[in-house]
Amino acid sequence: MNKNITLFNDIQILPRGVYLQIGFILKTLDPTIIRSNEPEEVLTYKYQELGNRFIIPWRKFKGKLRRLVMEQQRNFGISTQCALKDNLCMKCPACFLFGGTGETSKAGVSYNLLSRVLGETLISTTEVKDIFTYTANAVDEKDYTTGQALITTVAVPAEIEFLGIITLKDPTKDLAAILIDNLNRVKRIGASTREWGRCEVNILGYILSDREDVAVYELIEKTIKEKNKESEIRTLFKNIESLRLPLKDIKNCYKNINSQIEKILKEIKNEHT
Numbered sequence: 518m519n520k521n522i523t524l525f526n527d528i529q530i531l532p533r534g535v536y537l538q539i540g541f542i543l544k545t546l547d548p549t550i551i552r553s554n555e556p557e558e559v560l561t562y563k564y565q566e567l568g569n570r571f572i573i574p575w576r577k578f579k580g581k582l583r584r585l586v587m588e589q590q591r592n593f594g595i596s597t598q599c600a601l602k603d604n605l606c607m608k609c610p611a612c613f614l615f616g617g618t619g620e621t622s623k624a625g626v627s628y629n630l631l632s633r634v635l636g637e638t639l640i641s642t643t644e645v646k647d648i649f650t651y652t653a654n655a656v657d658e659k660d661y662t663t664g665q666a667l668i669t670t671v672a673v674p675a676e677i678e679f680l681g682i683i684t685l686k687d688p689t690k691d692l693a694a695i696l697i698d699n700l701n702r703v704k705r706i707g708a709s710t711r712e713w714g715r716c717e718v719n720i721l722g723y724i725l726s727d728r729e730d731v732a733v734y735e736l737i738e739k740t741i742k743e744k745n746k747e748s749e750i751r752t753l754f755k756n757i758e759s760l761r762l763p764l765k766d767i768k769n770c771y772k773n774i775n776s777q778i779e780k781i782l783k784e785i786k787n788e789h790t
């Protein structure tokens with residue numbers, strides 16, 4: 518790890534090769550429905566070396582995170598009309614972080630924004646033992662008897678822990694603060710989150726490097742091979758506090774990013790005219 522790498526002061530369009538990796542544990546507090554294409558199924562994956570594990574695909578987690586960032590920035594009065602997935606404005610902090618393509622959005626812009634947030638599959642820290650199933654019955658309003666089963670819900674049980682790593686390319690303090698604040702705002706995940714899917718996120722720390730140094734798979738494999746306790750994964754990450762992020766004033770982070778984007782877009786426009 519290169520010790521001289523620090524966070525940037527501003528954002529730029531072209532990549533500069535710095536990666537901030539944030540490790541976290543997501544623990545289900547409630548049965549959680551992580552659906553694949555089949556509705557009555559829980560997402561598990563049989564790895565050759567890790568065994569059978571619950572997984573949360575990155576696209577599901579990213580979607581959740583992006584929605585949280587977007588609702589937060591709307592609350593701060595920034596790009597209040599920017600919305601997934603056909604109404605992306607292509608010029609707000611959320612679009613800059615999570616990306617979008619000019620052609621598919623109603624913004625009608627001629628550039629693409631690549632996601633600055635890179636992710637990977639979240640993998641459960643323990644092998645699959647039980648799967649939660651719940652069968653709901655309809656109660657007859659006249660005689661209070663239950664008829665045939667209405668629906669069976671299949672879910673990841675409560676108290677399952679997932680390891681996740683989220684990577685921010687070319688991080689600035691403002692971007693990192695927005696990401697971490699919203700990582701801590703993930704309180705529900707999966708489908709049917711009105712009644713299911715409560716979870717808590719516990720940030721392990723960060724690694725700042727000129728490459729992606731660690732992967733979820735790798736760290737879980739390490740705990741098996743070296744019989745490491747999960748707590749030892751923590752020691753690979755540095756304490757988030759040492760980044761001195763402006764977490765107390767997230768609104769200002771959005772404002773800073775927003776004005777930096779305006780400047781960049783003006784430059785792009787000038788180049789094309």
Ligand SMILES: [Zn+2]
Nearest residue numbers: 599606609612
């Ligand atoms: Zn936007």
